[in-house]
Amino acid sequence: VPGMRPGEKILDYWEPGRIMLSDPGAFLSSLMNFDRDSITADMIEKLKKYVEDPEFTPPKIAKISKACTSLCMWVHAMYKYYFVNLAVAPKKAALSTAKDELEKTERALSEAKAKMKEVTERLDKLQSQLNAKIEFKREKEQSIATCEERMSRAVRLITGLSDERVR
Secondary structure, rough: EOOOOOEEEEEOOOHHHHHHHHOHHHHHHHHHHOOOOOOOHHHHHHHHHOOOOOOHHHHHHHHHHHHHHEEHHHEEEOOOHHHHHHHHHEEEHHHHHHHHHHHHHHHHHHHHHHHHHHHHHHHHHHHHHHHHHHHHHHHHHHHHHHEEEEEHHHHHHHHHHHHHHHH
């Protein structure tokens, strides 16, 4: 709205406010679904003079209008939220980074576990083959020992028989 001096503009919220309040359901929905993370420093600067006004407190507003008391509380809450969010935002960013790092690490761990499972299965298979070969070797060594023993007895028998034949 044009101001008293040429080129001057005055912010007039009456008409837009009246239009917004004409549909209470939509107004309430807009308050409940307000994207409080999108509050900017410029908005806070504009709100500052109202929030710091000693007349704009919920108890004082309650004396004038019960309906506006909740709106006053909401404005104060959003104002405080902005400053809390400033402190929390770096922590949220760090959390997001940590979650991404955790996800990468968990993927790497999963891949490593899968490889380890493959290697363990292969090792178990090789161990089983080794055990089978060791058992086979033991059986053959036992068979060799039995054959050598038989051969030794046969040689003694043949030697004994050849001595008998000579006599």
